[in-house]
Amino acid sequence: MEPNLESAQQHRDIAAGQHDIIHLAIVTVSDTRTPENDTNYHYLSEQIETAGHKLVGYRIVKDEADQVEDALEEMVQTGAQLIMFNGGTGIAKRDRTYDVLIGKIEKEMNGFGEIFRMLSYDQVGAAAMFSRATAGVYKGRLIITTPGSPAAMRLAWEKLILPEIHHLAWELVR
Secondary structure, eight states: OOOOHHHHHHHHHHHHHHOSSOEEEEEEEOSSOOTTTOHHHHHHHHHHHHTTOEEEEEEEEOSOHHHHHHHHHHHHHTTOSEEEEESOOSSSTTOOHHHHHHTTOSEEOHHHHHHHHHHHHHHHGGGGGGOOOEEEEETTEEEEEEOSSHHHHHHIIIIIIHHHHHHHHHHHHO
């Protein structure tokens, strides 16, 4: 059975006409990164600008549950339509991003994590199963979590987020 690409493309076309500039926020969860060495922030901020969108918030927090939660609430206040968390999504004892955000997400988008891990398998092999990357809706915002590695962030942005960014923003408000 052939996938119905026509319907998805119709949604993308409608969405592109209604959401020209998407407001995004970035939260890096790390015990070691700084604004100077946060390669994910540098990459994403450039990509966001190049795509014609607007970065409305950025923060680095330690991998502590209260800091992750505070960052989420702060980024919601920025008006960001899409909030991207990177880091803290593994299975190590210190990895808390997923645990905090999954408790906040009102509608989980399981497909994001599933496809992310499938694509990650090509890069890192079976270790892709350790990722707890996920996405979902919280207070009318799309929350996306990815591992903190630059390759993982690029993969998520280039293969999953950017191709659907207008469609994602449109779905949040329709």
